[in-house]
Amino acid sequence: MKVLTACANGSGTSLMLMRTAKKTLEKMGFNITQCDHTSVSEAKGTARNYDVVFTSLPFVKMFKDVTDRGGEVIGIKNVMSQQEVEEKVKASDLEKKFLNK
Numbered sequence: 001m002k003v004l005t006a007c008a009n010g011s012g013t014s015l016m017l018m019r020t021a022k023k024t025l026e027k028m029g030f031n032i033t034q035c036d037h038t039s040v041s042e043a044k045g046t047a048r049n050y051d052v053v054f055t056s057l058p059f060v061k062m063f064k065d066v067t068d069r070g071g072e073v074i075g076i077k078n079v080m081s082q083q084e085v086e087e088k089v090k091a092s093d094l095e096k097k098f099l100n101k
Helices: 014-027 039-048 057-068 081-089 094-098
Strands: 002-007 034-039 052-056 072-076
Touching: 002 014, 002 039, 002 057, 014 034, 014 052, 014 081, 034 039, 039 052, 039 057, 052 057, 057 072, 072 081, 081 094
Parallel strands: 002 034, 002 052, 052 072
Antiparallel strands: none
């Protein structure tokens, strides 16, 4: 599964979110083949190449094209919270798409 995290500038918040998301997804049994972080402005052009985009809540609507093509966009409030990431992943279709349970 290819994962992208995005924040306003593409450095601090997206890096922390990438680490949290990757660790949580691997713990849940997902096979992460690529995991990157970037700014929202850059992500808008590259997000179509990823299976899931994690971003701060205010930016979720900017990735409508990802959901239109069947990808997942997950808004996160606390980028350090593995619990929040896990809850949001379970509420999405990621498990159905990528885990054989």
